[in-house]
Amino acid sequence: MKYIDEFQDPQLARRLLDDIHATVTRPWALMEVCGGQxxxxxxxxxDQLLPEGLELIHGPGCPVCVTPLELIDKALEIASRPDVIFCSFGDMLRVPGTGRDLFQVRSEGGDVRVVYSxxxxxxxxxxxxxxxxxxxxxxxxxTAPPNAMAVHQAAEQDVRNFSLLVSHVRVPPAIEAIMSSGECRVQAFLAxxxxxSVMGTDEYPALADRFGVPIVVTGFEPLDILEGVRRAVRQLESGRHTVENAYPRAVVAQGNTAARAMLDQVFAPCDRGWRGIGVIPESGWRLAxxxxxWDAEYRFSVDTITTREPAACRSGEVLQGLLxxxxxxxxxxxxxxxxxxGATMVSSEGACAAYYLYRRLGGTTTAPLEASSVE
Incomplete structure (x- = not known):
């Protein structure tokens, strides 16, 4: 299949790994900011095929995982109302709120529906x-452009019984927050x-310059990730920190101009809470x-709901790459x-779910895969 099989070629993976091993001379810590990656x-x-000392840190790249608990509780409150049809993507239904989730609301009679758009x-x-x-x-x-389009169409068609419960977050402010943390170990990013592909790359050069970190845009298949790692460590070893696009088949510098125009029209920047992390300034969008x-928080008067994260869940540390x-x-x-x-255990992009699903239960107890087994 075009753009799939050729990016899982074990022989090409071995060549990239050999190049990485030949390049790395000291320990480095790279962070991927994408749950799919x-x-x-x-x-x-x-991560087990890379040279010893070259660490991949898992960042806050799972949108379900970073949705704050109070937003989940607001969703549960709205979905429980008898006059509401509450629609969501399926991976939100098992995300725990305070004491229950959307599946439980549905079992109690709430009209909760899974949709695909x-x-x-x-x-x-x-x-x-x-x-x-x-x-x-x-x-x-x-996912913000289709949500913006839905609100735009609702306004154009005067559909007054539709509203959006918004919990959109943006990657560049998250990178800035991570690098500004006193506990940060990250020396390069895989964007x-x-x-x-939506936003382009124009927000990243300032971050690379300010914090002295390489930022390499990459995809999701094994060869994409290895190429991203290879470019990042070459920059680190040579003392450079620039933005590189290792995913040119999908990304251009200006991004998707039509999608960006729709986002600028429908949304406005705002401070946004991240589950387990806290509020990051200018890291989210709200409806303009x-x-x-068409703002569900305003329509249903749930903007005053506040909650406290459970102490037993350490997902915030996982999302920050500290654990x-x-x-x-x-x-x-x-x-x-x-x-x-927490959401990191149930989301299809959560780091905890990945470790559990692929039996990474004890760190290095899983034997490293041979390059020939890269699928």
Whole structure:
């Protein structure tokens, strides 16, 4: 399959690994800021094939995982109302709020539906004019354009029973927050290719210059990630810190100009809370004032709900790269996919879920994969 099989070629993987091994002369710490990349790294054992001392740190790249607990509780409150049809992507249904999740709300009679697009939710609103239809709009810059389009169309079509519960976050402010932390060990970043396919790369050079870190935009297949690592360590070894695009088949410098125009029209920047991390200034979007009528927080008066993160869940440390999932005392014991303490264990992009799914239960106890087994 074009752009899949050729980026999982074991012989090419071996060549890239040989180049990385020949380049690295000292320890380095790289962070991937994408849950899809994290799952690919753990699934294929990429981190165990790298030279000793070259560490891949898993960052806050899972949009479900960073959705703050109070947003989940607001979703649960809205979804519990008898006049509401609450629509969401499926990976949000098992994310724990305070004491329950959306699956439990549905089992108690709430009309909670899984959809595949915000436009599906808009269609449901048109078909059910007597009900309030809410779509849970979460994610990074990648999922924001279709959510913006749904609100834009609702306004254009005067669909007044549709609203969006917004929890959008942005990657560049997260990188800035990570690098500004006193505990940060990150020396280079693998930037998420799908985010850059929408937003382009113009926000990254200032970050690379300010913090002296290479930033390499890369994809999600094994060869994409290895090429990103190879470029990052070459920069580190030579003392450079620039932005490189290692994903040119999907990313151009200006991004998707039509999508960016839609985002600028519908959303406005705002401070946003990240689950387990806290509020990062200017790291999110909210609906612009002209679209306030389609803002679910405003419509249902849930903007005053506040909650406290459970002390037993250390997902915030995992999301900041301060802790590997298997280093958490609850991992695989009191916290499993069936009994999750936090979203990182149930999201399809969560680091804890990746470690559990691919049996990375004790750090290096899993034998490194041979290059021939890179799928």
């Amino acid at each position: 994290t799952h690919s790294i753990i699934r294929h054992g990429i 915000p436009l599906d939710a808009l269609r449901i609103a048109r078909e059910n004019p007597e009900r309030e239809v809410v779509f849970f709009g979460i994610g990074f810059e990648t 998420a290719g799908h985010v850059c 004032p002209r679209y306030r009528a 590997k999932p298997h280093e958490c005392e609850a991992f695989g014991t009191t916290c499993t996919p069936r009994t999750p303490l």
